[in-house]
Amino acid sequence: MDFIVRRTSHGLVPPSEPTPSDVLELSIIDRQPALRCIARTLHVFRHATAHATPAGRVIREALGKALVPYYPLAGRLKFDSAANFPRLQIECCGAGIWFVEANVDCSLQEVDYFENATSIPYETLEHLLPPPPPHGLDPLVLIQITQFKCNGFVMGLMFSHAICDGVGAAQFMKAVGEMARGAERPSITPSWSRELIQSPSLEAYLKSFPTTLLSSPQPPIPPYKLEHANIDISSDDINSLKQNFLRQTGGQRCSTFDIVAASLWRHRTRAISDTLKENEELILLFFANCRKQLSQLLPEGFYGNCFFPIIITATCEMLKRASLVDVVKMIQEAKANLTIEFGKWIDCGVVDVDPFFPPMLYTTLFISEWGRLGFNEVDYGWGPPVHFTPIQDTSIMPVGIVGCQPSPRSGIRLMTWCVEKAHLQSLANWPTGLEDDVQ
CATH class of the missing domain: 3.30.559.10 (Chloramphenicol acetyltransferase-like domain)
Structure with a gap:
């Protein structure tokens, strides 16, 4: 499967309107060391012909609108410097998410709509994922829209697991879709509510993990190849x-x-x-x-x-x-x-x-x-x-x-x-x- 991805633009997408500047606490589940990871997915869309506007532009504008009610996703992870142990938080700074646009000179049909993507080497598929932004930006969400010759497109989506599970990430992307289709606000009003999932008895457990491990735990590499x-x-x-x-x-x-x-x-x-x-x-x-x-x-x-x-x-x-x-x-x-x-x-x-x-x-x-x-x-x-x-x-x-x-x-x-x-x-x-x- 040979295709060449040409990235044409990249940058941060902030909320389209002013949003609160505060620091939010994560829940005891959000802060589990095992969730210091990035979830990577590909989403394949067939023949985008309903709009004269390119898919990348439509989705970029919709992201800015959706980030107004979902403003914590435009923030950054931080550690509470006042705590007596590394306590992970979200700094709502409105910096934005990382957004990349790209194109490919072939059709989705030629690559079989990536139907068997799990069997394709990661080195090939990673071109459909957004490359790392410049050091220090550290966005919680990264997106690449790759337009194919057939007018279909592939979204490469990367989400910090510390802020959303799969249900939550899909909820946000559905809100982006609603904005892209002309809605003024999401049909489901987002709610932070992390204070409802707290456990003082588990705080001592998290104290045992150094900051470096909380940032990116690395499991041992098993002696087998799957x-x-x-x-x-x-x-x-x-x-x-x-x-x-x-x-x-x-x-x-x-x-x-x-x-x-x-x-x-x-x-x-x-x-x-x-x-x-x-x-x-x-x-x-x-x-x-x-x-x-x-x-x-x-x-x-x-x-x-x-x-x-x-x-x-x-x-x-x-x-x-x-x-x-x-x-x-x-x-x-x-x-x-x-x-x-x-x-x-x-x-x-x-x-x-x-x-x-x-x-x-x-x-x-x-x-x-x-x-x-x-x-x-x-x-x-x-x-x-x-x-x-x-x-x-x-x-x-x-x-x-x-x-x-x-x-x-x-x-x-x-x-x-x-x-x-x-x-x-x-x-x-x-x-x-x-x-x-x-x-």
Whole structure:
């Protein structure tokens, strides 16, 4: 896949109107050391012909308008110099976000709309992401709009995880889309409300981390190399698996995520079992939205981090022998305990094992659900994206991301980097191996 990206302009986009100048506190979840990272995604939009104005200009102007109610995103991370330990805050200075425009002398069709972007080397895809701004600018959001010859475009989006989770980032981008389509204000009023997620008992834990670690923790590099693979699962297969669960449990229901997570964990275990001992402990980890788990209900417009890790363990032998129904029930039981486990952490500071820092091992599988974040609903005036996909520069933990298949197809797309090359073929054959679960 050869294409040359020519960047034509770059600069900061500040709020289009004056905004408050103050310092805002982050929540106890925002300030977790594991969230000192940048989320990178590509969003592919087909044939932008509804406007005579280039997409880059439309989105740039809309960003300035959206940053008025979302003014903290135009600020900068800082450490509270008056605190007796490094306490991360947001300085609302109105400096703006970093915005780059670029073009490519080919069509999106020629690059297959980046349908299999997860399998393309990062060195190729990074040209669609905004390059680092000059030293010292340190924006929280970076965007590159790359216009293709067909009038379609790709948005390369980089977000500081310290200020938004996936739901919050999508909420902001939907607001930008509304502004681009002529709205005067977002349909959802943004709310900071980080004071509702605080825990004095956890402050001592954060004191143990030096400033340098809080700024950018670097996990150890594992001794394995993970291969990327996309696995498409049809809606018919998903529905068949759900119906099978319904029959075998006497009427209990399960979600699409439950089915896909259980299937991937069990199938991956079978694929890599030649490297495992029968009694070896495997971990399944995923983040659960905790917006409804707090004692005080968060307002609809909250856009900060509000999730908690759910961790499930099982032996290799158990997972190899278990039915899909058994594994789905394990996941459902763990989800049912979310309120208790999250309450222990937020109220009592139970940190013997940090849930936000899982072990970086081949036996750990992290699964994330992206299909319900809201990015597939963002519309800048040319309709929602054909698809969006994560961009992973380093693969240090086995991961499966549950997303949607590119439009107009329906069904689930699993974007994975969870096995070594020796196990890739077995994992890639998974869709044909679903028959043993459908009875």
